[in-house]
Amino acid sequence: MQLRLIFAACLALASTPGCAADSLAETFGSIVATNGTIHLPPAVRSRWQHLGSWLVADPNAPGHGFHDVYTQPDAAAYYRRHGRFPDGAMLVKQISAIRHAQLTTGAADYAGDAKVWFVMVKDAIGRFAGHRDWGDGWGWALFEAKNPQANVSQGYVAACRNCHLPAQSSDRVFVQGYPGLHAE
Template sequence: MPDGEFRATWPVLGTWTILDEGEVTGQHVVYTQPGVIEHYLETGTFPDGAVLIKELLEAEADEYSTGTAAYATDVTGWFVMVKDKQARFDGNDLWGLGWGWAYFDVDDRQTTTTSDYRFECKTCHVPAKQTDWIFIEGYPVLHTD
């Protein structure tokens, strides 16, 4: 898991607000390395080796002069995906479908808790199968219109 400097040096692809029965319960901020966005805009694909980090944060909502607003608070973990166009890790349960998949808990940044992407990651990404398993609709910087 990269150190926290990615927040200051990597571009943000987008932010997701998580709701539970209409209440804001979290925010997910997705980062990638410099150059990945430009490559995607030129080719419509993520370059080999591209890293996407989805930082999971708790969130709170409050009333402000502009209305009710939610804001992120404590980090709870990170989902990390690494583009693998060459299928380098065939047979490894963390690599498949053109990506490496892992989750890192806030209490241990060094060891993934993921053991098999097919059951722990892929199931959530099935709706994004047609867009290389990535929910690109949530990333405005990947759209030129």
């Protein structure tokens, strides 16, 4: 209940200082409950920095869709300075349906309605050892548009770990796709 109130306040007053997950210090306590349960941060599209996009066009691919990745502005600024994600950084990958249109630019693909959100939460001190949604320095969660309140992931090892191994050397994040992590 308390979480819902914080979310509602943040949606109404997006620039409120200390608003849920606007600052890194707020991650643990508002988005992540004390028992390690991860919630979907509210309104990331309008409040957070867009890092980059992936287009998985093959309809038979597991990740078919338009992927947009966001993080807190503070987390992106920290990464640009130090080359790593700080404690409390969150990465949200929103997957949307792919729309097509013949425009004056040519045949264009663009993002339609959001369908799912993949979430990673940086935990630099190992807060939730043994919790199925936490491992290798991150919390891992999955939310669907039909019920964004519920994490439907089967747990980090079962649902996320193997696919993120190719990005092991960059803290399990596919940083090559995120121009927003680099100074212009």
